[in-house]
Amino acid sequence: MSMQKQFASKADVEDKKVSFDRLSDRAYAYTAEGDPNTGIVVGDNAVMVIDTQATPVMAQDVIRRIRDVTDKPIRYVLMSHYHAVRVLGASAYGADHIIASRDTYDLIVERGAQDMKSEIERFPRLFRAVESVPGLTWPNLVFVGEMTLWLGKLEVQILQLGRGHTKGDTVVWLPGEKVLFSGDLVEFEATPYAGDAYFEDWPATLDAIAALGPEKLVPGRGAALMTPRAVQAGLAGTRAFVTDLYAAVKAGVAAGKDLRTVYRETFDAMKPKYGQWVIFDHCMPFDVSRAFDLATKYPDPRIWTAERDQELWLALEGEPAPASLRGAE
Ligand SMILES: [Zn+2]
Numbered sequence: 660m661s662m663q664k665q666f667a668s669k670a671d672v673e674d675k676k677v678s679f680d681r682l683s684d685r686a687y688a689y690t691a692e693g694d695p696n697t698g699i700v701v702g703d704n705a706v707m708v709i710d711t712q713a714t715p716v717m718a719q720d721v722i723r724r725i726r727d728v729t730d731k732p733i734r735y736v737l738m739s740h741y742h743a744v745r746v747l748g749a750s751a752y753g754a755d756h757i758i759a760s761r762d763t764y765d766l767i768v769e770r771g772a773q774d775m776k777s778e779i780e781r782f783p784r785l786f787r788a789v790e791s792v793p794g795l796t797w798p799n800l801v802f803v804g805e806m807t808l809w810l811g812k813l814e815v816q817i818l819q820l821g822r823g824h825t826k827g828d829t830v831v832w833l834p835g836e837k838v839l840f841s842g843d844l845v846e847f848e849a850t851p852y853a854g855d856a857y858f859e860d861w862p863a864t865l866d867a868i869a870a871l872g873p874e875k876l877v878p879g880r881g882a883a884l885m886t887p888r889a890v891q892a893g894l895a896g897t898r899a900f901v902t903d904l905y906a907a908v909k910a911g912v913a914a915g916k917d918l919r920t921v922y923r924e925t926f927d928a929m930k931p932k933y934g935q936w937v938i939f940d941h942c943m944p945f946d947v948s949r950a951f952d953l954a955t956k957y958p959d960p961r962i963w964t965a966e967r968d969q970e971l972w973l974a975l976e977g978e979p980a981p982a983s984l985r986g987a988e
Contacts, residue, residue, distance in 0.1 A: 664976050667781035668941045679724040680883045682875045683836040688883035689721050693849040693937035697721050698840035698877045702810020705734035709840045711748035716788035718748035739842025740825045741766040743778040749796040759798035760819045763827030770962045771795045777963045821864035822857040839873035847881030847893040850936045854945035855960040858905035865898050908950035922947045922975045944975045
């Protein structure tokens with residue numbers, strides 16, 4: 660019997676090295692070799708944290724690093740989208756305002772609880788001290804489209820530029836610094852997770868990010884992009900992955916192939932170009948499944964549950980069922 664891949668990222672147990680990079684007087688990035696990033700905006704009178712880490716205990720390390728550069732109060736937490744791994748550490752900051760788009764709020768209502776359970780089981784290492792999570796993170800300041808926050812004289816634009824990684828994706832743009840925090844809309848040398856994605860919208864949303872003219876960018880995963888050229892590389896890499904994957908899946912669907920076949924062919928086609936990016940093996944089953952759904956009969960992502968995760972993994976990465984059990988085809 661061949662060695663089976665362990666479910667999702669259960670076998671990924673080694674801690675990553677954290678970097679805390681200064682992008683400008685006002686902007687910092689907390690990154691960890693491809694683990695989910697946190698962004699920090701330092702205003703005149705308050706600090707904003709963009710994505711929180713997965714648990715309050717993990718968020719304490721972010722707070723410790725913020726305190727190395729400023730003693731201003733952390734008044735704002737912004738959720739770039741609803742995924743548990745980015746938002747369940749929110750309570751640690753004691754912020755007055757937790758900001759999210761209306762679409763993100765709606766997703767938390769609809770599927771936040773299922774997502775929390777699914778994500779914790781997919782990637783246990785990223786939920787260190789998961790017992791410190793008090794429950795779902797609920798925004799208390801919800802906007803539609805865009806809003807501007809003035810942290811003293813610092814203008815902070817909070818923008819929903821289009822769908823991509825999720826339908827609620829929100830970016831933070833500091834026009835005076837030309838710094839952008841993208842959430843998972845942009846990744847760098849890390850595989851885009853697309854299990855809740857809108858593949859057909861994602862490239863136009865990347866165009867909208869590029870049109871702002873960011874000179875530095877904090878991606879959802881991967882190192883902070885510190886030059887216009889690096890920003891360009893991050894945008895181009897994410898666009899290529901999303902476009903290549905969806906094209907491969909659509910071609911398989913058009914040829915009448917089933918999900919398992921489309922998955923194997925897409926995996927083999929993508930592996931040479933993208934296989935070295937972190938969490939490639941983790942993301943591919945969920946990404947291909949969502950692309951297959953979109954190309955067939957599900958315009959909106961179906962809800963992932965811990966049970967559905969396991970079924971999918973077994974269907975795509977498990978041993979093929981013997982012909983005798985497959986029914987009369
Ligand atoms: Zn995400």
